[in-house]
Each structure stands twice: as C-alpha cells, then as structure tokens.
Amino acid sequence: TAASGQQAIDLLNEAVARDPSFFDAYCALALAHDQLYFFNIGHTPARLASAEAAIQEAFRIRPNAGEAHLARAQHLYNGYLDYEGALAELGVARKTLSNHPRIFRITGFIQRRQGRWKESIRSFERALELDPRNVNTLDNIGDSYAALRRYADQKSMLDRMLAMEPNYVEA
Numbered sequence: 001t002a003a004s005g006q007q008a009i010d011l012l013n014e015a016v017a018r019d020p021s022f023f024d025a026y027c028a029l030a031l032a033h034d035q036l037y038f039f040n041i042g043h044t045p046a047r048l049a050s051a052e053a054a055i056q057e058a059f060r061i062r063p064n065a066g067e068a069h070l071a072r073a074q075h076l077y078n079g080y081l082d083y084e085g086a087l088a089e090l091g092v093a094r095k096t097l098s099n100h101p102r103i104f105r106i107t108g109f110i111q112r113r114q115g116r117w118k119e120s121i122r123s124f125e126r127a128l129e130l131d132p133r134n135v136n137t138l139d140n141i142g143d144s145y146a147a148l149r150r151y152a153d154q155k156s157m158l159d160r161m162l163a164m165e166p167n168y169v170e171a
Contacts, residue, residue, distance in 0.1 A: 002041040008032045009050075016057070023061045027071040030054035038078035048079045066096035073106055083110045101131035108140065117148055135161050139170055 012029040016022050033051035036042040055075055058068040073089035076082040087110060090103050097103060108123035124141040131137065142157035161171040 002036070005032055005036045005041060009036075020057075021061055023058055023065070024067070026054045026058040026061070027067050030058070030071045031074055034075050034078035048075075051075050051079060064096075066093040066100070069093035070097060070100065070102060070106075074102075077106055077110060081113075083114060086110060099130055101127040101134065101137070103127075104130065105134075105137055105140070108144075112140075112144060117144060120144055121148075133164055135165055135168060 009029065009032045012025050012032060015025040016029065019025075030051045033042075033047050033054065037044070037047040037051065052075065055068065055071050058065070058071055062068060069089045070093040073086045073093060076086040076089060086106065090107055093100070094103055104123045104127035108120045108127065111117075111120035111123055121141060121144050124137055124144065127137045128134065128141065138157045138161045142154045142161070145151070145154035145157065158171045161168050165171070
C-alpha cells in the first residue's frame with residue numbers, strides 16, 4: 001500500500017541519516033521508491049530522482065557491488081521500462097550474485113513483457129527454486145501459466161500460495 005511504502009521510505013531515510021554508509025539501506029530505498037513509482041503510487045519525476053540518488057549512494061559506497069547493479073536493473077525496469085538496460089545490469093549483477101532470486105524474477109518480468117513466455121517461465125521457475133516460499137514469484141508464474149492457458153499449472157501455483165498464506169486474497 002501507499003502508506004506502508006512511504007513508511008518504509010521514511011524508515012530507510014532515517015537509517016541512512018544515522019549511518020550514511022549503510023549500503024543495503026540505499027539499495028532497499030531505491031527499490032521502495034521504484035515500486036511506488038511502478039505501481040502508480042507517486043508516479044512522479046521526483047520519485048525516480050529519489051531512487052536514482054539512492055542508487056548513486058550505493059555505488060559510491062561499493063562501486064562494484066552486484067547489489068548496486070541489481071538495484072539499477074530494477075530501477076531501469078520499473079522506472080523507464082528499459083528492458084535492454086535492465087538486462088545488461090542484471091548480467092553484471094549475476095557475476096557476483098549468481099543465485100540471487102530477484103535477478104531471475106526481474107529477468108522473468110522483462111522476458112514476459114517481450115513476449116518470450118517460455119523463457120520467462122524458466123526464469124520464474126529458477127527464482128522459485130532459489131526462493132521456494134516467495135508468493136510473488138508463485139503469483140507471477142501462475143499469471144504466466146494462465147496467459148498460456150496452462151490452467152492446471154496455474155492451479156498448482158495458486159494451491160502452493162494458499163498453502164503458505166491461506167488468506168492471500170490474490171490467490
């Protein structure tokens with residue numbers, strides 16, 4: 001929700017004010033801004049600028065960190081729908097974060113938007129192998145299965161989601 005997203009941003013801003021070298025907080029801050037932007041909750045140039053500023057700080061602290069490249073990939077995807085730029089950043093991030101599930105999840109989002117459905121499902125499935133309790137990944141694989149009319153596979157994902165979170169409304 002907008003309130004929880006803004007609360008996360010406020011808390012992360014507090015954290016980096018106390019510790020300006022808090023690398024992970026800058027990456028999380030960029031993601032929080034980008035998600036509010038992407039989901040049309042604060043879809044403003046200022047929101048994009050705040051995400052970019054957090055990413056710049058992350059790179060200042062750890063110039064070669066895969067996590068900073070992952071944050072930039074998410075930013076390019078969420079903020080600009082720059083698929084090629086995001087994929088390039090994911091490639092750099094993968095060098096040091098070879099088994100990070102978010103790399104595969106973002107790749108799956110991009111591939112799906114590009115109409116590369118089978119590749120997208122493979123990416124989501126890899127993300128799920130690495131993070132088997134991630135409801136977001138299950139939901140996205142299920143959506144992809146539905147688009148391909150693979151309803152039995154979709155039902156399997158929905159059942160897994162409900163087994164983990166019985167009150168998950170989307171499922």
